[in-house]
Amino acid sequence: MTTALARVPAAAWACALVAFLNAAAWSIVTPAFQVPDEQSHYAYTEYLSEHGRPPTPEPIDAYSGSQTIALRALKFESTQFVPANGVVWSAPEQERLVRDLRLDDDRAGGNGGAKAVGGEPPLYYALEALPYRLAGGTVLDRLALMRLLSAALGGLAVLFVFLFLREALPGVPWCWTVGALGVAFQPLFAFMSGGVNSDALLYAASAALFFLLARSFRRGLTPPLALAIGATIAAGLLTKFNYMGLVPGAALAMVAIAVRQEGALSLRALRLPALALAVGAAPTLLEMALNAAVWDRPVIGASASAFALRDDISPSIGGAIGYAWQFYFVPLPGQDAPLGPLPLWESWFRGFVGLLGWIDTEFRQGVYDAALAPVAAIAALAAAALVSRRRLLRERRLEVAVYGLMTVSFMAFVAFASYIIYVRFQQNVAQARYLLPLVSLYGAILALAARGAGARLMPVVGTAIVVLAIAHNVFSQLLVISRYYA
């Protein structure tokens, strides 16, 4: 383990540090509980820490006395979704906040965000329980340290993005830095990594899986790698249900690599993939057993969530497929537009460029229009890089197909879960952050774009990509400051 860590390039650690520092800055700039669902994730951690067990899903959220007072003093309800309102601005308001935070120290009275996240697996919250305990003090003291742990997980995700690029695009080491820094400064990624939300660990676990699979493709699937992949899958599945969307592609990748190594599909070839999947599934099976036998929770936590299949709705496979298409792209001909006239633009492109806070903090429309130019240029350069290396691409088509499958299956998982919510509540829950577990591939696109400029222009284009990412990040922070503090 120590040897493996020692082999990680210094540049990878430095990129991780950049991501951590940037996410830490976001954790300060973003007001408390203005990261999506942060109040629920905080409540889950509080419940786990105070009761020594995860919460049980319930139809409503009830917060502890201390959190209820903090939310009120922070004007949570009048600020959430209302860009016209800010947070605590004046000295008298601050004095009232400080006084109110000390009014009630009840931390055990809530139900742990039981409605919003009560059915979610407990790994992220178990990790967050540590800073929660270490910080002590008021809700804001605890939240600040918990956010720093998320920022560290953001750094870890970028470390794995760098390592993924080193394995997947080994030709030009400098481009690994370009791709990893591009991810570190992606504003939505940094914003989410600066808040208390299980997405932070989801991103890290997803990036780790992409790295380990790329390493297996390049160096072969060994028992230590299979164990590492299994442990990563276990961590992802114990973090958020969405991670399930990456598992089919990972399983196929391992089988394909093993068959290539053994020369045939045989029981012997399947032994390492089976080991990885067994290691990956074991903690979740243990959690299911504890849910049923000890914690009085549904065996599968997801079965109690809003996107679970139950008798109250009648979804169809055809409806799900049609919805999935419309969820990401455009309405189907002859159908209503349940997600608006152009979801690809409204939810995904604009979301990626900058819909921050509770999706209520946005740039002026011209910014999104202008962003089309650099995005198109980067896409064209990345495509040029792929075309110029098409022979290599053909040789590695299996690997490329696996990344494609992981992308499609993950997107399908998110879309189908959202379809259930749409059928049940007629609500659109599309948010660009849901696709950030694929951030390793975003880093690969940036690295490829730098290479696509050709050897002579690569330093210029690679540097320009990072400068653009930094500018995007800085102006996003200014946007958030102007929205909440002015």
Next chain:
Amino acid sequence: VLATLAVGALLLAGGIAATLSRADQRRMGTNDVVIQALVGTVTGAREICQGDERIPAGTGAVRVSLVPGSEPRPAVAVAVGAPGSTVATGRGHRWDGDSAIVALHPPVAREVAGRVGGGGPPPTANGEVGLFGAAAGSAVSATDDGQPLGARLRFEYLQSGVRSWWSFAPELVDRIGRAHAWSGSSVALLAGVLSLTSILLAAWLLVRPR
């Protein structure tokens, strides 16, 4: 790489400088009422009064969420009152979309816990106007000639005159320093240092020998 970084840094610095130089009338606070609907319509010089307001120190104008029923848009009068006294009054024709901005004389020197309207020229207009706000119980409702409207109106409290982001920076730093685990200008300073360090480290990563 170094030349590209230098050009990028110049462009970024220029963009930030241009953005921060934009001047506008800055807000001192709002009453946090979320506009949900048109909550009433009044015609002529009516007295609209709303209590339970906290008017921040430094307020030099009030933005009232109103929609005029006809053109030309009417004059609107506003008074800020504390118990037993009128602190500031104003009257004006300045409109910005669906809101009227009325300058106060004198500006509010210290935070006032009181009312907007009543005790002087109230936020009324000589012409039909619609009032924007949110439904509220009669105990906290705004009143129209003494009768509860069943709603609270949205007010925003503005500084006098326009200021660039540069000159507004001290207030911004103060605000960022509130509602955190610790308070003071060191909060914003730390965020700035973290951001700057991450940028400098990234630049070093790009230019270091490969």
